[in-house]
Amino acid sequence: MTEQTKLVPAARPFLKWAGGKTQLLDEFAKRLPFELRGEEITRYLEPFIGGGAVYFYLNRNFNFEKCSIGDVNQELILSYRVIQNSVQKLIAELEILESDYLSRDERKREEFYYEIRASFNQKLTEIDFKNYNFAWIERTAQIIFLNRTCYNGLFRVNRSGEFNVPSGRYKNPDILDEDNLKDVATLLRRTEISLGDFTRCGEFVDEHTFVYCDPPYRPLNRSSSFTSYSKDGFTDEDQVRLAEFFKELDRRGAKIMLSNSDPKNEDPEDTFFDDLFSEYYIERVPARRRINCDSSRRGDINELIITNYPQKKS
């Protein structure tokens, strides 16, 4: 095994991300293509990377020569690029933030949190998201800091790109996880990172590639008269575009897995995905997720797992 393909057994997500798939890893693991265990699959693509739960999981268990990840979220992609290129400088920035935060009492910690949040939001208009520059390192440190110390621990910006989650209360938050950041950096050295729509990642794919797609969920509570609406900006038209992308990658000979919410949780007659992916393999697996504010309707619901190969449970 060369240095290039050595397993990175410990690398884990460095951000907690909305829609993270850690809870579904066991279900995915049972449905991976058997070619992953041999030498046939050497490349991995994940075009909706988010916090990367599946990317890190797969790289803890399989050797890929080359990976490619992408996302439309510019703050997220900026953070992956900083870890890829400047992990030591990022660690130094986080050390300062961590010791400053931990040395304060509860009230002062809250003040500090809001200072960092204000600085992060204020720099939104100044930052050059296209060209790698030193300001990215401070910004990534702020993103990780806010993620670790905000209420609910989720990094999520509003429509205008501002982070407005209030401060959380943590006794001893793990703001700097140095070992993990170094492991993530090692893994990112064999990973291409792209910012933008998922279709930009298609070129990477050949018959030796495994692809996992985790797009924003199709909303469960839909108004039948307004089918295009989606709070993440990912509409039914985008889901259709993604199905076309899936077919294109299938023609290239890749093995592909895609997950989404099951519209039948809400409406047993809704065959949106069954129709879009009628040529492929569709399974429904239980996922713990709230579907409604009405407590009588909370409970286990299904997630769809769609593949272009038979889902033999191993």
Ligand SMILES: C[S@@+](CC[C@H](N)C(=O)[O-])C[C@H]1O[C@@H](n2cnc3c(N)ncnc32)[C@H](O)[C@@H]1O
């Ligand atoms: C459900 S999340 C992925 C979560 C990820 N699997 C994890 O475990 O953290 C969906 C991601 O798709 C991204 N996204 C939304 N529209 C996109 C598009 N058109 N192309 C690429 N990524 C997109 C969002 O920014 C978000 O990070």
